[in-house]
Amino acid sequence: MIADPAPALSGAMLASYRRAIACVAAVEGDIRAAATRLAVRWERGGRCIYLGAGAAGLVAAEDAAELPGTFGLDRRRIAIILAGRDGASFDLDAAAEDDAQAAEQAVAALGDLGSDAVIAVSASGSTPFTLAGAKAARRAGAFVIAIANRPNAPLLTEADIGLLLDTGDEALQGSTRLAAGVAQKCALGMLSTLVGLALGHIHAGLMVNLRxxxxxxxxxxxxxxxxxxxxAENTAQAALAAAGGEVKQAVLLSSGARDCGDAVSRLARSRGRLAEALDTLRKELGRSAADEPRRPPRKRGEKR
Incomplete structure (x- = not known):
């Protein structure tokens, strides 16, 4: 009968995951700074480009894939450069991690990067594909954010902002999808969510620009x-229908905006910031935000 090895390994993994979160906390300020600069590039019409290979590349690709649905970001302005990716498949060619020239070609294919931001992710911080891609992107004028899990990683020195997530040894040696991957996912999630906040796509902890x-x-x-x-639910449904499913517009309509044109104009003047648009609307209607505290949604069929 095989002895149960789980307690030792699972305990070691949990300890490494706790270290991973602590590593992210240590660079919280740098993540905020990176998010602010990335949001500026996006608001000025730039693209957000994710770059990586292997497990780190897949973590980056996952974050990229969530942005259109979560924050309504234009998927045409989001690019993923992933080593060894064959079309839409994620059956990656491991040898492609060493192909620096392929990364340079992929970056060059994107054209002018002067308005863009690149997020490069590599556990070792020395993966040839990711390192070459980051160098090429920076030469082309991109703002480069690098995430690596090893001190003194070359990738960090090639970035405008480098985020060191020093997660240490893995419980399963060499499997960087574990602690390193947890730290990468946490950092990327914070980064992209703070960008969403900076762009006005989060209001009161809610995803007001979701698709x-x-x-x-x-x-x-x-x-x-x-x-x-x-x-009430029927009022919200009518507002969403009139707004074509656009949540921010629907909120303004159900809060007193005259029509969709008025809601769109208010959002344009506030650069998409719902809080500002709502505050202005409520003041014009003789109400303040304090007069209308956030209330939980009514249950289906519940009357006002």
Whole structure:
């Protein structure tokens, strides 16, 4: 009978995961600074380009893939450069990690990077593909954010902002999808979420620029409008229908905006910041934000 080795390994893994989170906490200020600069580039029309290989590349690609749905970001302005990726498949060619020339070619294919931001992720910080891509991107004028898990990693010196996540040895030696991957995912999640906040796509902890592409997200959008506006379900549904599913517009409509044109104009003047648009609207209507505290959404069928 095989002895159960789980307690020793699972305990070591949990300890390494705790270190991983502590490493992210240590660079929180740098993550905030990177998010601010990335948001400026995006708001000026630049692209966000994720660059990586192997497990680190997959973590980066996952974060990139979530941005259109979570924050309504234009997927045409999000690029993923992933070593060994064959079309839409994630069956990666491991040898491609060593192909520096392929990375340079992929970066060159994106054209002018002067307005763009690149997020390069590598556990070792010395993966040839990722390192060459970051160097090429910076030469082309991109703002480069680097994430690595080893001190003195070359990738960190090639970046405008380098985030060292010194997670140490893995519980399973060499498997950087574990502690290193946890730290990378945490840092990337913070970075992209803070960018969403800076762009005005988060209001009161809610995703007010989400893309409601399925039934779950449509229900979420409905709940968001009800929660912020404090209106009944039928009112929120009507506002969302009139706004074509755009949550920010629907919130303004259900809060007193004259029509969709008025809501769009208010959002344009506030650069998409719902809080500012709402505050202005409420003042014009003789109300203040304090007069209309956030209320939980009413249950289906509940009357006002």
């Amino acid at each position: 409601a592409d399925n039934d779950k997200l449509q229900r979420r959008a409905l709940g968001i409008v009800m929660s912020i506006s404090g209106v």
